Amino acid sequence: MSQASIFVEDWLCYNTNLGEGAYGEVKLLLHRKTKEKIACKMIDHDKYKDASLHINREVMIHKFLDHENIIKYYGRRQEPAKEYIFLEYASGGELFQMIEPDIGMPSSEAQKFMKQLMNGIKYLHGKGIAHRDIKPENLLIGADGKLKISDFGMATLFRFKGKERLLDKKCGTKPYLAPEVLQRPYYAQPADIWSCGIVLVAMLTGELPWADTTNGNEEFIKWKNEEYLCDTPWRKLGNTALALSKQILNIDSEKRLTLEQVQKHPWMKFQFGNDDESDVVDSSGEKSAKRWNSMMEAETRQNADTPDVALSQPNLPSSRKPASLVQLLKELNEGGARNGRGAFFSQPAQNADLMTHFAQSTITKENFQDFIKSMTRFYVKSTHERTLECLCNAFEQSHYTWAADASGAVVISTVDLMKNPLVFKVNLLKMDGKVMLDFRLSKGCGLEFKKKFLKLKESLKDIVDNKNI
Incomplete structure (x- = not known):
């Protein structure tokens, strides 16, 4: 059995999923001649009856975004029962793939991804858009190693013509939700920043601090009462990283660090060095093996022999919009599938x-x-x-x-x-x-x-x- 089937003309569709979302699967499309790659989100409306409203909102927001730290939207194809959304292909997978459970990743890598996440969020907030579901599963890594924000199914407009509104929808993923989201109408920007803070803790320690931000959660109550220092994950953090986490995860949203303050924090500006260098010279003057080049204060309390997390990316085509994609969309809209079965797309073998x-x-x-x-x-x-x-x-x-x-x-x-x-x-x-x-x-x-x-x-x-x- 072949693992790829004809999608349309010279485009192949791999049957193996790149990922799955709330309303469908994501598959890889490959152009046989140019080798260009794009991701295709496939939504079955017969299976997901409430998908239309969410998908329309997601597309309306996503198609107006253009930033290096946000997955690019290329187009959509709608049919009575199915829908296909074409997106930039991120060959590095989800951010969580880079995080070792209970360990995390080198501080320099966490800092790099945090900076890129902040750049993407700054762009979104500048457009008046809140993401509302920031988590490692929604943060993808491109072929060039850059972090890219994806999945705008929960996104919404919180500012229009300079006027900002409070949000009241309780949405997102429980461990990443700011406490105010579950309690009352909330401001969009501090809520997104809180979620970014949880991502930072996950990157540095390899674990989440709590299951949810309710008064029924013991770990969260300890955080509120400042009785957390001897508990994991906080004891894994150095002082500066802990200080940054504490200020981002301030229970009071009005006292929480703003995005600009996060970007100026000492931990974000610390020069960790290049963890990927294999010829680091130690205090004795001898070259040491490849290691984590982060001090105790900079930033995770882990042994130097902890395995590094490789982030080298394959040399794949750039994430620019494929020139042949325009022709692909044209063929689809004209009913140009050539699979001989009268359908637009070949389906995976059953x-x-x-x-x-x-x-x-x-x-x-x-x-x-x-x-x-x-x-x-x-x-x-x-x-x-x-x-x-x-x-x-x-x-x-x-x-x-x-x-x-x-x-x-x-x-x-x-x-x-x-x-x-x-x-x-x-x-x-x-x-x-x-x-x-x-x-x-x-x-x-x-x-x-x-x-x-x-x-x-x-x-x-x-x-x-x-x-x-």
């Missing part, structure tokens, strides 16, 4: 037989590079059948609910430590004669997903091919 699907997959290392960078995949040294058997045993030992979907992926349903739903998928891919397990988050917290992934990988250590990691 095959409930898991073994057959896996055995017929034909992916090579060359074409697999078209997909997003992922740290949640690995090779195994066993057959498809044996791997599936080991997977099933691992799921049962972890008390996960699992099943195969129509495309042949294994869908795992569980809950995270905060008792929120967590759903992810596993695809078994045949790659140059070897078997690769590719894990992708469908719903829930990215950090919790990575924790589950690492535990599953450990339970499968007898079949993991460490030579091809």
